[in-house]
Amino acid sequence: MILKMENIIKRFNENLALDYLSLDAEEGEVIGLLGPNGAGKTTCIKSIVGLLPVDEGEITVFGMKQDGKNKSIRRQIGFVTQDITIYENMTARENLAFFGSLYGLEKQVLKDRIEEVARIIGLEGRLDERPKYFSGGMKRRLNIGCSILHHPRLLIMDEPTVGIDPQSRNYILDFVEKVSAAGTTVIYTSHYIEEVEAIADRIFIMDQGHVIASGTLQELIARIKGDSHILVDIRLVSEEKKAELLTIADIKDVFIKDNQYHIIVPGGISIIDKIVAVLTPLGIVNVNSRQPNLEDVFLTLTGKQLRDEVE
Amino acid sequence: MIKFHLLRNGRDFIGHAILIFLPIVLLSIFNYIYSTNLFPIEVMVDSVEIPVILTIGFALTFQIYGSALSTETLAQDFLSPMRDRLLATPASPRKLIMSVLLTSIILSFLQTVVIVIFSMIIFEARFESLWAVLLVLLLSVIVNQLLGATILFLAKDAKTADAITTVYGTMTAICIELYFPLPDLRIFELLKKYLTPMSLARTAIIGIIKNNFQDILIGVLPLILIAVILFILLRPLSKKVII
Numbered sequence: 001m002i003l004k005m006e007n008i009i010k011r012f013n014e015n016l017a018l019d020y021l022s023l024d025a026e027e028g029e030v031i032g033l034l035g036p037n038g039a040g041k042t043t044c045i046k047s048i049v050g051l052l053p054v055d056e057g058e059i060t061v062f063g064m065k066q067d068g069k070n071k072s073i074r075r076q077i078g079f080v081t082q083d084i085t086i087y088e089n090m091t092a093r094e095n096l097a098f099f100g101s102l103y104g105l106e107k108q109v110l111k112d113r114i115e116e117v118a119r120i121i122g123l124e125g126r127l128d129e130r131p132k133y134f135s136g137g138m139k140r141r142l143n144i145g146c147s148i149l150h151h152p153r154l155l156i157m158d159e160p161t162v163g164i165d166p167q168s169r170n171y172i173l174d175f176v177e178k179v180s181a182a183g184t185t186v187i188y189t190s191h192y193i194e195e196v197e198a199i200a201d202r203i204f205i206m207d208q209g210h211v212i213a214s215g216t217l218q219e220l221i222a223r224i225k226g227d228s229h230i231l232v233d234i235r236l237v238s239e240e241k242k243a244e245l246l247t248i249a250d251i252k253d254v255f256i257k258d259n260q261y262h263i264i265v266p267g268g269i270s271i272i273d274k275i276v277a278v279l280t281p282l283g284i285v286n287v288n289s290r291q292p293n294l295e296d297v298f299l300t301l302t303g304k305q306l307r308d309e310v311e
Numbered sequence: 312m313i314k315f316h317l318l319r320n321g322r323d324f325i326g327h328a329i330l331i332f333l334p335i336v337l338l339s340i341f342n343y344i345y346s347t348n349l350f351p352i353e354v355m356v357d358s359v360e361i362p363v364i365l366t367i368g369f370a371l372t373f374q375i376y377g378s379a380l381s382t383e384t385l386a387q388d389f390l391s392p393m394r395d396r397l398l399a400t401p402a403s404p405r406k407l408i409m410s411v412l413l414t415s416i417i418l419s420f421l422q423t424v425v426i427v428i429f430s431m432i433i434f435e436a437r438f439e440s441l442w443a444v445l446l447v448l449l450l451s452v453i454v455n456q457l458l459g460a461t462i463l464f465l466a467k468d469a470k471t472a473d474a475i476t477t478v479y480g481t482m483t484a485i486c487i488e489l490y491f492p493l494p495d496l497r498i499f500e501l502l503k504k505y506l507t508p509m510s511l512a513r514t515a516i517i518g519i520i521k522n523n524f525q526d527i528l529i530g531v532l533p534l535i536l537i538a539v540i541l542f543i544l545l546r547p548l549s550k551k552v553i554i
Binding site: 046049050051071074075077079081082083085087089090094097098099101102103104146 | 312315318319322323392393395396397398399400401402
């Protein structure tokens, strides 16, 4: 096992950031970490890297206890920060050389590895340019490149695709699949559910400091499989109508997003006529129903829509 | 690591231009004022020629402003998201801090040397025992860079640290009567000669020029002591940002 976190508790003064959090990862696995803002994802990641000491529980990385001082653990971890942490005034090559040197790579090894990494991140031919002239996607890719020079066994990626173009996003997702196929374990946090759906072998959904559900995509969806999701587009939504909908016996939950009611109904959609009757005065534009996906799992378990947290 | 930081720090062209050209411009203006007899000013201050006194004053003043070289770099590395990135590596954070300080000391000293050479060529300023003068200027650079880092780690904010060092630099320059004479009071005499690191460096340099061994010791020994104390303080203070 590459990583094991058992009953981790981390407090910031009186606030409980991690509340009996347990998580594990096997070699070559891609772990998707999902959670709304403040769920504890970043605290969790920082604890794994050894940047934050935990108050209770134990973290084992590569079979060694993570106490924040173990350099052997750090040598084998690659950390892609949420913010782009590269030196904009230094060329891509100089950035890669610097971060590689921090991991103790020898000069010739580093030189060869820089060329190799440049190919992996698609920046060959741009190595001698400064990142301040790069696009957001190129900067993100260089940010990743700086974290993989030393062939990490565990790669932690904190929101690596924030604010980039679809082409660079696909590049990064392909990259994650390739490195995991080569045996690197990846812990991947994102606000984009479709990314986690696409690449994660197992998904951990966090809320308020602990894991509220975990498993493969299929396992998670199976948890809410009995529910139907009815989406009603309205000209003008109203909170009063939401309350009215919740009085209907068969409705499990109602969420409003933009001009849409997202209604969760256990079982089939036989009560659709009751829903239409309630919402007709608001001006129904469209009614749809669909099978649950990961976004619905997240919504059902946390009562929050992940993307809205970002927006 | 040092090569990287030298390159990184060296590419702050605007910062270097300010720290080299501004003292040279000020030096030229003040020297012009003195040389054209616009004001009835003596050609010697503390028995030293005006261009030499001005060069020492401006070089020492801009060394203090030059502490921004290390404060800004350290702030970029340890008071920003870069901190987590660097601390996640197996590299020693203390070594990272020391390499930033070392490169800032080298660059700030080179700026000082440019100012001294400019003054020697253009204003024919004569420095007795130039190597000894440069050694004191180097000691002063070390004190200023360490002081800048200390202020940064206490303030935990680059802008606050820069503001404090700017005010400190301006006040100490006034204390050594760089811009205008101060009233003939004992306290101002003490401030001018002994009570700030800048005045100690100035006293030591004037001591070298006038061959006054006592003044050299009075200036240099406390400066060494201050440098040692600041260096020792750096360890516990840096803990505030690297742990």
